[in-house]
Amino acid sequence: MIEVAVVLDRQHRPLHWHEPPDADAAALPDSRDLWEALWAARAQLSGVAHSHLHRGRPAPSWTDLTTFAACEAGLGVRLSWWIVTLDDASCFTHRGPGRYDYTGRTAIDQETAAWIAELRRRSLRDHPAGGLETP
Amino acid sequence: MNQRMIGASQARLNITWDGQNGDLPDSVPFDASDAEIKAWASEALRGGGVPGVTAARRADLQDFVIDRFPATDEMPYNRLFVRPKTPFGIQCG
Numbered sequence: 001m002i003e004v005a006v007v008l009d010r011q012h013r014p015l016h017w018h019e020p021p022d023a024d025a026a027a028l029p030d031s032r033d034l035w036e037a038l039w040a041a042r043a044q045l046s047g048v049a050h051s052h053l054h055r056g057r058p059a060p061s062w063t064d065l066t067t068f069a070a071c072e073a074g075l076g077v078r079l080s081w082w083i084v085t086l087d088d089a090s091c092f093t094h095r096g097p098g099r100y101d102y103t104g105r106t107a108i109d110q111e112t113a114a115w116i117a118e119l120r121r122r123s124l125r126d127h128p129a130g131g132l133e134t135p
Numbered sequence: 136m137n138q139r140m141i142g143a144s145q146a147r148l149n150i151t152w153d154g155q156n157g158d159l160p161d162s163v164p165f166d167a168s169d170a171e172i173k174a175w176a177s178e179a180l181r182g183g184g185v186p187g188v189t190a191a192r193r194a195d196l197q198d199f200v201i202d203r204f205p206a207t208d209e210m211p212y213n214r215l216f217v218r219p220k221t222p223f224g225i226q227c228g
């Protein structure tokens with residue numbers, strides 16, 4: 001079971017799956033590869049999703065919030081930051097007034113549901129209960 | 136920048152900010168600390184000193200990281216890149 005991230009285009013379709021070998025169930029380490037994927041996709045980018053391998057309402061960690069703010073500052077655009085748990089998903093966007101004030105909402109259309117299922121599948125791959133958690 | 140002007144202990148410094156990136160005109164010491172590099176990069180961004188990047192008075196590189204690449208046969212000088220950090224985590228703070 002590992003945390004996985006996916007870069008999304010403006011049609012909410014996956015552009016790049018980020019599954020580095022040094023990820024574990026609680027963290028995706030800093031990655032120049034992920035930054036290069038974001039930079040290369042910047043003209044068509046809508047956001048990034050990553051998994052949290054627990055049940056219940058998603059909430060960004062401090063690491064997540066500071067990464068959201070850093071990437072937006074580097075790219076010069078605001079993005080949608082999805083967090084997908086085993087049974088829920090929310091999309092966080094900057095609402096201010098502070099640099100790290102992001103607010104979540106849930107609005108899952110068909111395109112979104114498709115990659116959410118795939119993100120859970122990839123995150124649970126080697127878990128004994130893998131595949132059982134997708135609603 | 137002319138790469139022949141970059142000494143063995145120096146590096147070209149590339150900075151990404153606000154959807155743009157550029158190289159600092161002057162080379163910097165390759166073994167400078169992350170804090171030193173971020174301070175020079177912030178100062179350059181604020182003063183409009185990075186060609187290709189619009190001056191950004193409020194530039195703050197607190198959540199940025201430094202990638203360091205030593206010279207190679209293909210790239211005959213050291214390079215430093217200031218870019219946004221990208222980790223995610225449930226528990227680490």
Ligand SMILES: [Zn+2]
Nearest residue numbers: 064223224225
């Ligand atoms: Zn997270």
